[in-house]
Amino acid sequence: xxxxxxxxxxxxxxxxxxxxxxxxxxxxxxxxxxxxxxxxxxxxxxxxxxxxxxxxxxxxxxxxxxxxxxxxxxxxxxxxxxxxxxxxxxxxxxxxxxxxxxxxxxxxxxxxxxxxxxxxxxxxxxxxxxxxxxxxxxxxxxxxxxxxxxxxxxxxxxxxxxxxxxxxxxxxxxxxxxxxxxxxxxxxxxxxxxxxxxxxxxxxxxxxxxxxxxxxxxxxxxxxxxxxxxxxxxxxxxxxxxxxxxxxxxxxxxxxxxxxxxxxxxxxxxxxxxxxxxxxxxxxxxxxxxxxxxxxxxxxxxxxxxxxxxxx
Amino acid sequence: xxxxxxxxxxxxxxxxxxxxxxxxxxxxxxxxxxxxxxxxxxxxxxxxxxxxxxxxxxxxxxxxxxxxxxxxxxxxxxxxxxxxxxxxxxxxxxxxxxxxxxxxxxxxxxxxxxxxxxxxxxxxxxxxxxxxxxxxxxxxxxxxxxxxxxxxxxxxxxxxxxxxxxxxxxxxxxxxxxxxxxxxxxxxxxxxxxxxxxxxxxxxxxxxxxxxxxxxxxxxxxxxxxxxxxxxxxxxxxxxxxxxxxxxxxxxxxxxxxxxxxxxxxxxxxxxxxxxxxxxxxxxxxxxxxxxxxxxxxxxxxxxxxxxxxxx
Numbered sequence: 001x002x003x004x005x006x007x008x009x010x011x012x013x014x015x016x017x018x019x020x021x022x023x024x025x026x027x028x029x030x031x032x033x034x035x036x037x038x039x040x041x042x043x044x045x046x047x048x049x050x051x052x053x054x055x056x057x058x059x060x061x062x063x064x065x066x067x068x069x070x071x072x073x074x075x076x077x078x079x080x081x082x083x084x085x086x087x088x089x090x091x092x093x094x095x096x097x098x099x100x101x102x103x104x105x106x107x108x109x110x111x112x113x114x115x116x117x118x119x120x121x122x123x124x125x126x127x128x129x130x131x132x133x134x135x136x137x138x139x140x141x142x143x144x145x146x147x148x149x150x151x152x153x154x155x156x157x158x159x160x161x162x163x164x165x166x167x168x169x170x171x172x173x174x175x176x177x178x179x180x181x182x183x184x185x186x187x188x189x190x191x192x193x194x195x196x197x198x199x200x201x202x203x204x205x206x207x208x209x210x211x212x213x214x215x216x217x218x219x220x221x222x223x224x225x226x227x228x229x230x231x232x233x234x235x236x237x238x239x240x241x242x243x244x245x246x247x248x249x250x251x252x253x254x255x256x257x258x259x260x261x262x263x264x265x266x267x268x269x270x271x272x273x274x275x276x277x278x279x280x281x282x283x284x285x286x287x288x289x290x291x292x293x294x295x296x297x298x299x300x301x302x303x304x305x306x307x308x309x310x311x312x
Numbered sequence: 313x314x315x316x317x318x319x320x321x322x323x324x325x326x327x328x329x330x331x332x333x334x335x336x337x338x339x340x341x342x343x344x345x346x347x348x349x350x351x352x353x354x355x356x357x358x359x360x361x362x363x364x365x366x367x368x369x370x371x372x373x374x375x376x377x378x379x380x381x382x383x384x385x386x387x388x389x390x391x392x393x394x395x396x397x398x399x400x401x402x403x404x405x406x407x408x409x410x411x412x413x414x415x416x417x418x419x420x421x422x423x424x425x426x427x428x429x430x431x432x433x434x435x436x437x438x439x440x441x442x443x444x445x446x447x448x449x450x451x452x453x454x455x456x457x458x459x460x461x462x463x464x465x466x467x468x469x470x471x472x473x474x475x476x477x478x479x480x481x482x483x484x485x486x487x488x489x490x491x492x493x494x495x496x497x498x499x500x501x502x503x504x505x506x507x508x509x510x511x512x513x514x515x516x517x518x519x520x521x522x523x524x525x526x527x528x529x530x531x532x533x534x535x536x537x538x539x540x541x542x543x544x545x546x547x548x549x550x551x552x553x554x555x556x557x558x559x560x561x562x563x564x565x566x567x568x569x570x571x572x573x574x575x576x577x578x579x580x581x582x583x584x585x586x587x588x589x590x591x592x593x594x595x596x597x598x599x600x601x602x603x604x605x606x607x608x609x610x611x612x613x614x615x616x617x618x619x620x621x622x623x624x
Contacts, residue, residue: 185539227500
């Protein structure tokens, strides 16, 4: 297989999730998993992560059949990372019952030698200390994105700030960027964070869509209107995977590719939340994706003339 | 003056408002006031409402100079409608301290004879009993919209349902349509409400924008991203005024005019919330409006090619 156009470094997890729609136990999850399963629809993606010796082989098959390059997926002694959580009425809010880092406690990311000239790199939500290690390994020419979460904002603000200062593109949800910046108003929060250095900031707003900041300009995109949400887990990682997957597939970062990329991320995330674990995302066919992208174009085109987006 | 292209029936009020930005006492407000002050920028609008004998003449001058036809504004014995409220950290949520209906307790709307063939009519937020009376007065050929609030959903559900069944276009905010339909999911709430009959349903989502439903199709529009909110009072009425004002100015309801109308409503509302009472909205110049419409087009155009909207 040709070397990847896009690398993601992040977590692979076994998730136990309860939502109003039901529950799953030790299902395939993790930030790098959702990201790569989404990105692989659009581009050649390779994953850098770690699993324990207990990781079910069938999950490797799932990712591999999806086209995700697993050369960078290490198996370490011990147990796989586990997360246990629930969603109640407010599906925007995950309640964490238990987090077991397990093999992630001692993880040191390693980039396969053949991947060293990969042009797009995404540092999914993991310890900023690891994100900094990866930043030292990737070439200066790569377009690098990073995600994070409240846990690191609270516990590792200094390392996280150094990550943010070194990446091209930061993704955070609205609560996180407010928390990180100390600014309640979203524009003020973006301004304060942009001062650290990233060229692009994407604020994820859950069911309310996303906001992209670049060099003082804003782009606003609504979310896909969902009639049914089964499990919101992985929506943000899917969104980022669709966005970076599209950029990698086009090979360039331009005003048009970033906007189309956000549409792909938004639409792919709508599939993820329709099922537990990866079931919704894995069921996406090219035809189903193209149909929803076209519908989304029609739903958001101010000209009212229908589709404005090329199918991916 | 030529007869209006658009009539609004609603409230004229004296508002006492406190927000984190400051406060005003007995300032000009009311649903018909904000609606007509916005619509008058785009179309000939006439107001049907009532004020008390204590209503300051300067407010009449303000509305008249804005171009609002006041032939349908009655002065009744007694005091003008008053509302006293506040906004705290969450600017989406108004806290009501006091509502004095005063002259609205006995108001019977009367349509000036010359206005009887007006093609666009909006029933702003007032007692659904009065909205029904107006519906009996307007010709079957008019395009009629209605707004409401939680107070009537709780207290006059039966009358309100009859209003909804008879109008072409319903506007509600997200909390209201959830409350009215008993459905938590917004699409389910829209479906249930659409079953009553309106051809168009607009769900106002505050800082998250608006959603338009028509014949099973959805249109999604983000809100203008606000760096500064002084007073959210009247944002929804301004939005509706911009929307109906644009439709009236174009003289037709089409997929394109409704989408452009929502953009105008969104942009005009962004001016309203920048000042107390009508100060933000009254300060809008054609140039400032055109500039913000163009900027909004650029911020929401998925093609990334900049403005897609004609200036109004």
